[in-house]
Amino acid sequence: MTDFILEKHRPTSVFKIKIKRVVQALILPLFFIVLWNIASVQHWLDPKLIPPPLTVLINAIHSVSQINFWQGFIASIARNLSGYLLGASLGVIFGVVLGTSRLANWFLASSFNMLRQVSLFAWLPLISTFLGYDNTAKILFISLSVFYPVALHTLEGVNSISNKYREVAQVYKFPRSYTYRKLILPAASPQIFVGLQMGLIFAWLATIGSEFLLSNYGIGLGNLVIKGREQFNVSLIILGMLSIGIVGVLLNSILTQLEHKFLHWHLIQSGEK
Structure with a gap:
């Protein structure tokens, strides 16, 4: 009976917690907007350089109503997801192979550790040299940004599996595919998801970064900010920044x-849920 009552009221509690988190997240932005508005009203800011919040809002609504904004929005999301899926898939496969195969580890581990020290944006000139400046170059750049954190955390997850479980699989002669599906991937999944989450952050940064650095080619939210800078349109820059932040959070x-x-199951064991 007690369990039923707790289960019945749990959604309400979860909803309250989410509302509380949203309110906490909005405190600082709202404080900034109020301070910004006060500074504009008191003429502490040059309206030509930094327009008041209401002006920015009106210009933002006008920009959002234009088809160019949504074309850029869809383009950024599409290339971000394409690069993320490609890089994450290859990262998981590479990490699992590196963690389960001594031969692969011997051949690839040193090169992997060396290449991941290279700055991400150092790859962009090389990529653009061979692939040009179209969407393919941007997607490859995004994939690289995802590949390294996902592969590294997948490798750590696989290496953290106790040898006792591996020995049990060998003793009972489990098929290799069964061992991967029922032992390795489930046991390493918490670390894999950490890598996927980091990879998602890096992918969005790489998406916007590639659009900044290749701003004369293609469309996207990054190009929107560049356009605002070129036109000295602060409202457009702020709209682009807010759009980039909101998409990243979502x-x-x-x-x-x-x-x-x-x-x-892992969240229950760790006491997070």
């Missing part, structure tokens, strides 16, 4: 929900 929230869904 993507991270979606992945967190997926993690809670697929790692329900």
Whole structure:
């Protein structure tokens, strides 16, 4: 009976917690907007350089109503997801192979550790030299940004599996595919999701970064900010910055929900749920 009552009231508690987190997240932005508005009213700011919040809002609504904004929005999301899926898939496969194969570890581990020390943006000139400046170059750049954190955390997850479990699989002569599906991937999944979450953050940064550095080619939210700078349109720059931030938060929230869904058992064991 007690369990039923707790289960009945749990959604309400979860909803209250989410509302509390949203309110906490809005405190600083709202304080900044109020301070910004006061500074504008008191003429502490040059309206030509930094327009008041209401002007920015009106210009933002006008920009959002234009088809160019949504074309850039969709373009950024599409290339971000394409690069993320490619880089994350290869990262998980590479990490699992490196963690389970001594031969692969001997051949690839040193090169992997060396290459991941190279700054991410150092790859962009090389990529653009061979692939040009179109969407393919940007997607490859995004994939690289995802690959390293996902591969590294997958490798750590696989290496953290106790040898006792591996020995049990060998003793009972489990098929290799069964060992991967029922032992290695489930046991390493918490670390894999950490890598996927980091990879998602890096992918969005790489998406906007590639659009900044290749701003004369293609469309996207990064190009929107560049356009605002070229036109000295502060409202457009702020709209672009807010759009980039909101999309990043939403993507991270979606992945967190997926993690809670697929790692329900791990969250219960760790006391997080």
